[in-house]
Amino acid sequence: MYVCICNGVTDADIRRIAADGCRDLHELTMRSGCGASCGSCRDLAAEILSDHQPQALPLPILPVAA
Structure with a gap:
């Protein structure tokens, strides 16, 4: 579907651009x-x-070795 007529x-263009590393609307505007x-x-x-940003994996908090 067309988002920007x-x-x-x-x-699909926006999803592809997000997969290529675009993180915010300003960058999306510059790219597309x-x-x-x-x-x-x-x-x-x-x-x-x-909605199409990569999800960060939760990292465990490890205790500091003394």
């Missing part, structure tokens, strides 16, 4: 143009971007 950016024109897509684009 002004610049022809789809949800999404949100650079009228801005009506920015909320949906940010939601899709945040």
Whole structure:
């Protein structure tokens, strides 16, 4: 589905850009143009971007050796 009609950016484009390491909306705009024109897509684009961020693995807290 098209998220940014002004610049022809789809949800698949946003997911691919997120997989390539994009972490925030400003970077997404620089990479794709999404949100650079009228801005009506920015909320949906940010939601899709945040939904497709890699999940950090919980790291155990280890005691300090004395």
